[in-house]
Amino acid sequence: MAPKLPNDLYAQVVLSGPGSFLAKQLGIPQPETLRRYRPGDPPLAGPLLIGGEGRIAEPMRAALAEDYDLVGNNLGGRWADRFGGLLFDATGITTPAGLKALHDFFTPLLRNVGPSGRIVVVGTTPEDTDSADERIAQRALEGFTRSLGKEMQRGATVSLVYLSPAAKPAATGLESTLRFLLSAKSAYVDGQVFYVGAADSTAPADWDKPLDGKVAIVTGAARGIGATIAEVFARDGAKVVCIDMAAPEGAPDALGETATKVGGTALALDVTADDAVQRITDHLLEHHGGKADILVNNAGITRDKLLANMDDARWDAVIAVNLLAPQRLTEGLVDSGVLGAGGRVIGLSSMAGIAGNRGQTNYAATKAGMIGLTEALAPKLAEKDITINAVAPGFIETKMTEAIPFATREVGRRMNSLFQGGQPVDVAEAIAYFAGPASNAVTANTIRVCGQAMLGA
Amino acid sequence: MAPKLPNDLYAQVVLSGPGSFLAKQLGIPQPETLRRYRPGDPPLAGPLLIGGEGRIAEPMRAALAEDYDLVGNNLGGRWADRFGGLLFDATGITTPAGLKALHDFFTPLLRNVGPSGRIVVVGTTPEDTDSADERIAQRALEGFTRSLGKEMQRGATVSLVYLSPAAKPAATGLESTLRFLLSAKSAYVDGQVFYVGAADSTAPADWDKPLDGKVAIVTGAARGIGATIAEVFARDGAKVVCIDMAAPEGAPDALGETATKVGGTALALDVTADDAVQRITDHLLEHHGGKADILVNNAGITRDKLLANMDDARWDAVIAVNLLAPQRLTEGLVDSGVLGAGGRVIGLSSMAGIAGNRGQTNYAATKAGMIGLTEALAPKLAEKDITINAVAPGFIETKMTEAIPFATREVGRRMNSLFQGGQPVDVAEAIAYFAGPASNAVTANTIRVCGQAMLGA
Numbered sequence: 001m002a003p004k005l006p007n008d009l010y011a012q013v014v015l016s017g018p019g020s021f022l023a024k025q026l027g028i029p030q031p032e033t034l035r036r037y038r039p040g041d042p043p044l045a046g047p048l049l050i051g052g053e054g055r056i057a058e059p060m061r062a063a064l065a066e067d068y069d070l071v072g073n074n075l076g077g078r079w080a081d082r083f084g085g086l087l088f089d090a091t092g093i094t095t096p097a098g099l100k101a102l103h104d105f106f107t108p109l110l111r112n113v114g115p116s117g118r119i120v121v122v123g124t125t126p127e128d129t130d131s132a133d134e135r136i137a138q139r140a141l142e143g144f145t146r147s148l149g150k151e152m153q154r155g156a157t158v159s160l161v162y163l164s165p166a167a168k169p170a171a172t173g174l175e176s177t178l179r180f181l182l183s184a185k186s187a188y189v190d191g192q193v194f195y196v197g198a199a200d201s202t203a204p205a206d207w208d209k210p211l212d213g214k215v216a217i218v219t220g221a222a223r224g225i226g227a228t229i230a231e232v233f234a235r236d237g238a239k240v241v242c243i244d245m246a247a248p249e250g251a252p253d254a255l256g257e258t259a260t261k262v263g264g265t266a267l268a269l270d271v272t273a274d275d276a277v278q279r280i281t282d283h284l285l286e287h288h289g290g291k292a293d294i295l296v297n298n299a300g301i302t303r304d305k306l307l308a309n310m311d312d313a314r315w316d317a318v319i320a321v322n323l324l325a326p327q328r329l330t331e332g333l334v335d336s337g338v339l340g341a342g343g344r345v346i347g348l349s350s351m352a353g354i355a356g357n358r359g360q361t362n363y364a365a366t367k368a369g370m371i372g373l374t375e376a377l378a379p380k381l382a383e384k385d386i387t388i389n390a391v392a393p394g395f396i397e398t399k400m401t402e403a404i405p406f407a408t409r410e411v412g413r414r415m416n417s418l419f420q421g422g423q424p425v426d427v428a429e430a431i432a433y434f435a436g437p438a439s440n441a442v443t444a445n446t447i448r449v450c451g452q453a454m455l456g457a
Numbered sequence: 458m459a460p461k462l463p464n465d466l467y468a469q470v471v472l473s474g475p476g477s478f479l480a481k482q483l484g485i486p487q488p489e490t491l492r493r494y495r496p497g498d499p500p501l502a503g504p505l506l507i508g509g510e511g512r513i514a515e516p517m518r519a520a521l522a523e524d525y526d527l528v529g530n531n532l533g534g535r536w537a538d539r540f541g542g543l544l545f546d547a548t549g550i551t552t553p554a555g556l557k558a559l560h561d562f563f564t565p566l567l568r569n570v571g572p573s574g575r576i577v578v579v580g581t582t583p584e585d586t587d588s589a590d591e592r593i594a595q596r597a598l599e600g601f602t603r604s605l606g607k608e609m610q611r612g613a614t615v616s617l618v619y620l621s622p623a624a625k626p627a628a629t630g631l632e633s634t635l636r637f638l639l640s641a642k643s644a645y646v647d648g649q650v651f652y653v654g655a656a657d658s659t660a661p662a663d664w665d666k667p668l669d670g671k672v673a674i675v676t677g678a679a680r681g682i683g684a685t686i687a688e689v690f691a692r693d694g695a696k697v698v699c700i701d702m703a704a705p706e707g708a709p710d711a712l713g714e715t716a717t718k719v720g721g722t723a724l725a726l727d728v729t730a731d732d733a734v735q736r737i738t739d740h741l742l743e744h745h746g747g748k749a750d751i752l753v754n755n756a757g758i759t760r761d762k763l764l765a766n767m768d769d770a771r772w773d774a775v776i777a778v779n780l781l782a783p784q785r786l787t788e789g790l791v792d793s794g795v796l797g798a799g800g801r802v803i804g805l806s807s808m809a810g811i812a813g814n815r816g817q818t819n820y821a822a823t824k825a826g827m828i829g830l831t832e833a834l835a836p837k838l839a840e841k842d843i844t845i846n847a848v849a850p851g852f853i854e855t856k857m858t859e860a861i862p863f864a865t866r867e868v869g870r871r872m873n874s875l876f877q878g879g880q881p882v883d884v885a886e887a888i889a890y891f892a893g894p895a896s897n898a899v900t901a902n903t904i905r906v907c908g909q910a911m912l913g914a
Contacts, residue, residue: 096780099822103764103772110765132833136784139829143821146813146914151763191813191914306608307560308567315560323553327593355913356603356648364600365556372596376589456812456913457603457648 031420032155034187035116037429039208039235043183044084046114047071051105054091056122056163059170060178067207068182082114085182090123090141091163094134102144110152117156120181121145122174125162125195138162142193149191149452150417157190157418157452164441166198173201173441180433188394188426190417191452199441210436212237215288217280219243219271219329220299222254224398225348228424229296230262232432239288240264243271243280244299271299271325277332284338292339294435297326297347297370304359315362322366327373334386343386344435347374349446350392355457367392371446378444387443389434394450397421416451488877489612491644492573494886496665496692500640501541503571504528508562511548513579513620516627517635524664525639539571542639547580547598548620551591559601567609574613577638578602579631582619582652595619599650606648606909607874614647614875614909621898623655630658630898637890645851645883647874648909656898667893669694672745674737676700676728676786677756679711681855682805685881686753687719689889696745697721700728700737701756728756728782734789741795749796751892754783754804754827761816772819779823784830791843800843801892804831806903807849812914824849828903835901844900846891851907852878873908 035045047069050061061070069084088105092098102121113119126138141160149158159181163174174196180186181194204210216233220226222244230240242259246268259266265287269279284290300322303314326347333339352360353367374390381388395401395413401421404412413421427449433439492502504526507518518527526541545562549555559578570576583596598617606615616638620631631653637643638651661667673690677683679701687697699716703725716723722744726736741747757779760771783804790796809817810824831847838845852858852870858878861869870878884906890896 096776096784096826099776099826100772102822103767103769103819107764107767126829127832132784132788132830132837135833136780136826136829139832140780140822140826143810143813143823143825144818146825147809147815147818147821148764148813150813150815151765151818307563307605308608310560310564312560315557319553319556323593323597327553327589331589352604353600355911356600356605356607358604358607361601361604361608362560364604365559365597366600368600368603369553369556369593369597372583372593373589375584375596376592380589454812454912 031418032115034155034418035184036187036425037184041184042069043067043179044118045116046082046084048085048087048182049083049109050087050089052089052092052101054089054122055169056091056171056174057089060087060174063172063175064178081112083109083112083117084114085118085120086113087178087182088121090121093123093137094131096133096137096140099137099140099144106148113152113156115154115156116184116187117152118182118186119148119152119156119158120161120178121159122161122163124165128165130165146191152417155187155418157186159186159189159192159194161194161196163196164198167196168200170200173197173199175201175203176433176436176438177442179207185429185433188418188422188449188451189430189447192447194442194447195445197441197443201438201440204436204438209237210438211432214238214293215241215284215291216294216296216435217241217243217292218296218298221258223258224400225393225396225424225427226298227258229298229428229431230258230264232425232428233294233435234262234264236432238294241267241280241283241288241292243267243269245270271329272320276325277329277336280329280333281336281338290338292333293342294344295330295333295339296431297329297345299325300348302360302363304363306359307361310362318362318366322363323369323373326370330373330377330388334381334384339386341385342437342440343384345381345386345388346431346434347388347390348393349390351394351448351450351453351455354392354448355455374446375444382443385440387434387440389443390446391427391430392446392448392450393422393427394448394453395421396427397423415455416453418451420451422449422451488875489572491612491875492641493644493882494641498641499526500524500636501575502573503539503541505542505544505639506540506566507544507546509546509549509558511546511579512626513548513628513631514546517544517631520629520632521635538569540566540569540574541571542575542577543570544635544639545578547578550580550594551588553590553594553597556594556597556601563605570609570613572611572613573641573644574609575639575643576605576609576613576615577618577635578616579618579620581622585622587622603648609874612644612875614643616643616646616649616651618651618653620653621655624653624898625657627657630654630656632658632660633890633893633895634899636664642886642890645875645879645906645908646887646904649904651899651904652902654898654900658895658897661893661895666694667895668889671695671750672698672741672748673751673753673892674698674700674749675753675755678715680715682850682853682881682884683755684715686755686885686888687715687721689882689885690751690892691719691721693889695751698724698737698740698745698749700724700726702727728786729777733782734786734793737786737790738793738795747795749790750799751801752787752790752796752803753888754786754802756782757805759817759820761820763816764818767819775819775823779820780826780830783827787830787834787845791838791841796843798842799894799897800841802838802843802845803888803891804847805850806847808851808905808907808910808912811849811905812912831903832901839900842897844891844897846900847903848884848887849903849905849907850879850884851905851910853884854878854880872912873910875908877908879906879908
């Protein structure tokens with residue numbers, strides 16, 4: 001069985017069943033060209049305004065001052081015609097009535113948020129609050145931010161970050177998440193909720209080379225999103241072990257090409273093989289000193305069929321590649337110590353794993369299982385100072401989605417708050433954020449990279 | 458400020474922003490006429506097959522044998538041409554590889570599931586499992602069942618129930634949930650996940666009069682979904698205190714009419730009034746012996762506006778009616794003991810509170826806050842043997858949705874696995890299930906009544 005490109009087939013959601021009738025629609029909105037990361041560019045397209053009264057506004061002002069054009073809050077200081085970003089500290093909201101602070105802060109500012117602007121609200125993890133009042137108010141932020149994400153136009157995005165109440169006032173563990181969200185790297189992350197734990201963190205020597213000196217394993221790296229992950233990791237300073245199936249006799253060596261392009265090493269391997277962990281370990285010993293810092297379980301396949309018509313082979317293959325192999329690789333490399341303290345594990349989930357998808361009971365089970373894997377292993381891995389997170393791509397523009405008929409593709413790529421499909425690099429940037437050493441307070445998250453797709457559960 | 462009909466405005470999701478272009482579509486699928494509850498009818502349209510190997514199959518066979526036409530499992534016994542329901546005990550699945558049991562059980566049976574058939578999978582609450590293997594496998598069930606929900610046709614539904622591993626083998630606390638899901642009362646509940654705790658339970662004297670002798674408070678009861686809740690409660694044996702704003706001078710007394718119709722009492726009251734709790738308490742003393750068993754926080758309003766244009770009044774009114782009042786009524790009636798042991802609190806959330814909605818930052822904040830209220834108060838209320846849950850309606854056919862232009866309404870009502878809008882009674886049935894004395898193991902749930910709407914977060 002051949003691990004293929006990660007295949008989200010998000011389009012099938014709108015293609016099939018109740019969505020099929022949508023294909024023949026008219027009047028498609030025009031999307032904004034999203035600002036994306038280029039080395040040397042400022043993180044935001046304009047100044048950043050930090051507001052709200054809580055425990056993170058001041059420490060984050062200090063942390064971000066060097067790299068951001070900070071402007072005064074709405075009580076004074078310079079006002080911007082076009083904000084590049086708004087960061088609101090909602091950790092001080094401890095009652096439902098206190099939610100009014102959101103209205104007070106945002107309403108006069110929203111017209112001044114520029115194209116590809118970033119709005120980030122930081123609250124306190126609701127289930128870890130002390131009082132019912134605070135928990136209710138904090139939980140309400142989710143409805144607020146998701147709605148605001150649907151109101152913002154021209155490529156502006158809205159994110160909510162829940163910070164553990166145990167985080168110390170300096171809250172340095174929050175910084176990597178804010179730097180990701182307040183940058184062009186999160187261009188296609190919209191309407192999502194991030195959970196950040198209490199751990200403190202140290203900034204990397206260079207925020208533009210956060211993976212400097214790290215060794216990263218990427219499965220399914222020959223092409224598509226996997227290859228892009230390898231490229232972004234290399235850009236950020238990592239050495240990448242590119243893993244994929246061996247190319248068939250006479251076919252181009254896509255895996256070798258990716259590895260060469262990113263200055264990494266290639267390992268032809270079926271991730272479901274009994275000796276997969278051993279072969280990766282041997283490869284690391286031979287080429288990278290025997291250790292790895294990052295594992296991305298990206299390899300995945302689809303074998304779609306209605307459950308009523310599904311044969312054993314379809315079920316078994318998808319479970320083996322998409323769920324059993326990621327679990328075995330993760331547990332194997334962690335248990336042996338190849339992936340040790342400071343380690344990062346990132347898995348590919350899917351919209352289908354969240355919302356379900358017609359014809360994909362097998363695939364959706366594995367992609368929901370990937371969320372389970374993330375949540376299940378997080379506590380044990382935390383004891384070893386290793387984090388584990390997952391990304392769930394929405395409609396990403398790949399060769400796969402290129403093959404979808406035009407009208408249907410248009411519906412699939414437009415049914416989100418940004419009116420467009422994402423790029424493979426958008427998925428890779430989110431993975432690189434999770435992989436960064438400064439993200440050690442970020443674990444057990446599953447984040448959609450979907451432009452705030454309207455579809456969900 | 459006037460508490461109006463509960464106003465979900467789910468249609469706006471597809472009306473506005475990225476959804477607006479969907480309105481002009483063609484080729485709408487034909488929906489099945491859903492089988493709904495009528496006293497005296499059998500709970501299912503055909504026989505019930507119970508399969509799977511875990512801790513609940515045998516106890517539930519025993520519990521359901523009297524009222525259901527049970528047929529043998531696929532290893533023997535009578536086979537049905539048209540099953541009315543399939544109940545699969547997945548609590549025995551403790552590894553990802555073990556998920557194969559789902560394929561083995563369902564694939565040969567699915568063609569024989571009849572119209573309005575019910576498929577229910579019972580698993581173990583993932584976060585409460587002992588091993589990572591089990592947690593991953595159990596979490597995978599969600600992707601499986603949500604996908605299967607999108608595959609089933611002709612009004613058949615699929616539900617997932619997670620039972621606490623602490624539930625004793627007899628698991629009698631599970632029965633009320635299974636009886637709801639394996640009946641015509643859950644006609645419009647599809648693709649949802651229920652959490653059932655460890656508490657045991659006692660069956661009511663009559664499953665067709667589960668609220669016999671109970672006193673229920675319903676806010677916003679004059680019309681719409683609130684009036685239907687009152688009617689269903691009365692049908693199930695409860696005395697209903699119908700609360701709503703006093704009708705304006707000269708207007709028909711809708712509240713009085715509802716109260717008369719259901720044989721209950723009417724209390725004209727603004728739920729945001731300072732003395733609301735006292736006035737309810739006085740009313741209960743005068744008419745119902747001073748106690749209540751059930752509180753439904755149904756009253757709600759909308760004041761839609763983009764946040765950039767939203768005035769203080771719109772923000773304040775929605776927060777006051779939809780969030781502050783429900784919290785005050787709940788805490789007030791519980792703290793005073795008016796709502797005591799065996800009590801039930803049910804709140805109305807909304808799709809907007811889950812997914813966000815353009816023009817509804819205020820409303821969505823309150824409806825996400827209602828989820829927070831449910832989760833925040835559940836532990837404290839559990840100490841007093843009181844449960845609290847919420848329902849989030851999808852597209853429900855009401856006078857409100859009747860006013861939506863035809864093409865748009867068609868999109869809104871068809872973007873779900875049942876290809877149709879729900880009826881107010883569908884929301885009321887879910888609330889009555891939560892309100893039942895046998896549902897004492899069911900708390901902190903927020904359940905969508907949406908026909909498995911494609912939209913979400």
